[in-house]
Amino acid sequence: MKKHWYDYLWILSLAYLILGFFNILFAWLGLLCFFIPLIISIGWGTKGYCNRYCGRGQLFALLGGRLGLSRKKDIPNWMKSRWFRYGFLIFFFIMFFQMLWSTYLVFAGAKDLRQVVTLLWTFRLPWNWAYHGTLFHPGVAQFAFGFYSVMLTSTVLGLITMVLFKPRSWCVYCPMGTMTQLICRAKAK
Amino acid sequence: METKIRRKKKASVEEALCVACGCCRKVCPKQAIEIWKGVTARICAEKCIGCGKCVKECPASVISLQEVQP
Secondary structure (H helix, E strand, C coil), rough: CCCCCCHHHHHHHHHHHHHCCCCHHHHHHHHHHHHHHHCCCHHCCCHHHHHHHHHHHCCCCCCCCHHCCCCCCCCCCHHHHHHHHHHHHHHHHHHHHHHHHHHHHHHHCCCCCCCEEEEEEEEEEHHHHHHHHHCCHHHHHHHHHHHHHHHHHHHHHHHHHHHHHCCCCCHCCHHHHHHHHHHHHHHHH | CCCCCCCCEEEEHHHHHHHCHHHHHCCCCCCCCCCCCCEEECCCCCCCCCHHHHHHHCCCCCCCECCCCC
């Protein structure tokens, strides 16, 4: 089958994860993965992002599929139920707003910048090697730390389910996927 | 002597549970799958040859091969 330019977007996803280890401010680029799917679903009413451009999905497909790092078993029924998918979306939103709130606190001067990346919403990993100061407000860096935490957490979850189930199991409960599908469903009526 | 008749099979999607991720569309050798309005995958029965690639690929395992009446 013919390869397109967008079949190589997994390189960008991988580069994004690696860049976060060198300079945390690159985490801001991750907002593209939030806005592009939303723009496509609101503007065109399709999940074109998931279908074509999602670098993360391609990365999982590559690792789990071609490199064989997946058991390729069926995902359990509860994980593909609407309850779980919508529940995970809501949970993700709550964690996201909590992250925005702590960013706001740094901007307001109520709290100091914390150079940590929180993995799986629990484990605080020191990440000070990737921060070399910013021309802007420390709040800009706080958002970067928070956002990179979100991205790294979801990648780790995705990798776990990739190994346990099928390569792109993350797509089943990916909050962006659920959200864009909801938008498409509303538009299709 | 008894002759075995192999029934024709085609892929079918459990649309209510489909994630519309498009993994199936990527592996279909006959381009028989479209993602209908970003809501669900739909299989064009005329084009489907029942190879089962999409069944294996689907991360939510909502595609199955079903026997069709000849």
